Amino acid sequence: SNTEFYALNISNPQGSIAILGSVEINEDVTDIYVKDGYAYVATDDGSASQTGNEIRRINLSTYMVEDTGNLSDSAEAFAVWFQGSHIYAGTDSTSSEIQVLQSGGESGWDVPRIVETVDLPGSNDMNDIIISGDYAFAGRDTTAGQPEFIVFNISDPFNVTVAGSLEVGSDVNDLYMMGNYVYIATSDNNAEFQIINVTNKTAPTLTGIYNTSRTKDGLSVTGSGSVAYLGTEQDSGQTNNELFLINVSTLSSPTLYSSLEVGSNVIDLSNGSENLFIGTASPNQEVRTVDIANPATPSIVYTYNVTGSRIVNGILYDSSSKELHVTMTASGNNPNYVIFDVSNEVNFIELGGVVTTGDYNMHTLFVGFAGRTFVIAVTNDTGAEFKVIDTTVVESPFVRSSLDIGGDGMGVATTGSYMFVVGTADSQELIVITWGAPEVPEYARFGIYTSEEFSSDSDTTAWNTITWEQSGTGVIWFQTRTASSTGGTALATWMGPNGPGTYYSSTGSTIAISGDATGTRFMQFAAYLYGSGSATPILDSVTLDYSM
Template structure:
């Protein structure tokens, strides 16, 4: 007799194994499906967050185009996304933008994306016009040294200085009109500067400006006050035009070139003390406008279509003129330093490095002014104990050409609200002009070249 063994237990086991496999596969399938759905959802959220971050970066850039200095950090929430725009000041002209957007992936769990951009205040980028472009001051400016000097000879009083590449141009007023009044100096080696050439344009030059291959000079004479010199070859300067100002018999005191127009200031007289010439053709300057201020215009600096004038006016040592239309200059503001600055009676020099700050040199002080307020307000002031004949601000420092008999070159720290003396150098004669380029200061009277 044959007995059949029961397969009931075995069949039950097989069913359980099959069910287990089915459950595992189902769980895996469900995990894959929902995982894919989550990843797709996350990718979409991430894409939207990147778009939000980019939008805020672009908005910040657009805002900075018109008001770079006012751009600051902010936080904004919209449609489930929170954006943090973090603005970090890198240096005088540069800011770092970090746009971070955060969102909830699930309750209690967040994620974020971040974009970074570096922006520059292009309006404040200094042109290569002889006023000193190049890197900001670095090194030990608390201990500057005199690198080299050039003696222009007896009877020559240096008045102003500009630089182009490795050539410095110095103006002067000599004891005799037959002597040269513009000199070119090779400063490729600051420890051994040497004269290249010189030229005599008349009775002396009080102020210089340069753009490209042309040097613009304010003549110390009652006629031919505007001189234009071709300096494409520094070894052979060529006077290409001499122009008498319109209805003015006063000597030129100051000059500035801006967008192919020359702005020249004179002593107080019957005509316009500020006169504007179109110098598109340097050989034939064309007078186009002027402004009567009834005071000496001792210095001119133009930034962002505003001409800042340092004047002898007792109640407006600084005048601000809108020159966006050179054919119709309009005075839009002024500053009475005599009533707000101790011991100041006239503006001697002026420098405006950006839309917020103005540095006014007076007969005794350096005054830091706020240009972003109306009327102009004092931020701080520093007693130079001498006339500030010229000033140049770069980075955290301002360089002062001064009449102080022990500190003819003064270096002021200007990063704080109130400027203060950072260091100084003592020269045999008073300093009358100053410029800066690539961590080196050049100044007159006898062209001491100073570096940190």
């Protein structure tokens, strides 16, 4: 059958051993580790350099491979261990013998957990966050005497620090990064669009501003090439536009390409493959497609009216799937998270949606984690503001899990397996969330340490006592064996105080010599360590006392 993985029922080891299930791997299975209903399998395809899927995760309820992992250096896997949310692989690589993989298993996000929070001075709300490399950039409401633009060092997600900041003097409502510059949408009536130089993360500086000549706040911002797109609050009148296309070819002095009348708050923006998608507060035209091929003459080429009177607060285009993910305010039994097929950007097809409690807030959507299986969103749903939405089947997405973050979530961004959320909680304006059970210490319950051979340099040696020092928690027992020549101990009988099969359990025990020992010049001991799994004994020293 060419089946390499089997699960066997050994409840009656002296009777029949039945096969519970099996999996065809098509490669040699070199090691297995089982935990929480899954088997983590190391494989070797027998070639000089394996090219992928060296680690597999098997669901032991269905006996199906649900996940695979690729090692670097074309390495083959020969050992595997899983703990918390990481897989540890022992390999044949000459440069990275031990490799650590992040388990992408769907079950991980069933238990999102907070691993770090940051409390900023003041009590004003955070509005949005973006990430680039080891740094996160966030904006907050105006705070007297405090900066509204914050740079966080997130190189260690468990120890996030403030790297730098800038006093803007107004609410920072949205951010978009382009190279070493961050575009921000603000409430400053004289500078709704601003450009911040973040080349020096510890000392960001203002590079340029654009004044829309209106008195409405900047709400949303994005960019592409030499054009920045700014969405603002609604400004009454057919000539008071809400979408601005700004020329940022000269960062120090951005100028207007053009503007467009939308007739509503432009709350969020997302770049499509050819057009710009905008989310608005218009109850009949919540989502629109804007033709931006010529930045001097943008035009609305498509509108979509979602069911119910809504405000769209989050909109994000996924270029890999050509889907548009939209979050909005709640409206009865109508979905407030919806997925659209926008392969034709002027003819949306609604694929699926889900009704969740509470409103989704501005800029609160992240799409594509774990191969577009999950969507991460934040809401004002008290006690469950952070939500993980499973979109494996786009026609029927569902909330896989949620988490209480102590206040409304206002923005979310990601790096690796960590989600960075900002919101309204005064004591934790920034929250770092990851998934999977905490990686509590876990040890093997049993292990054997076999010493090297020790020579007394005398054939008439009398071995007297074995003493040892130990720490930690657990039990350590010993056995010894002797021989007349080097290498001879390998054939000798292991002895305890009362012969073979017994063990020295008390330090200072008298050493017993086997009656069939070839001599006593060479000595070897074995230590047997027993722990609980959550704690381990530690062997600190061993002393073998002898006389000649």
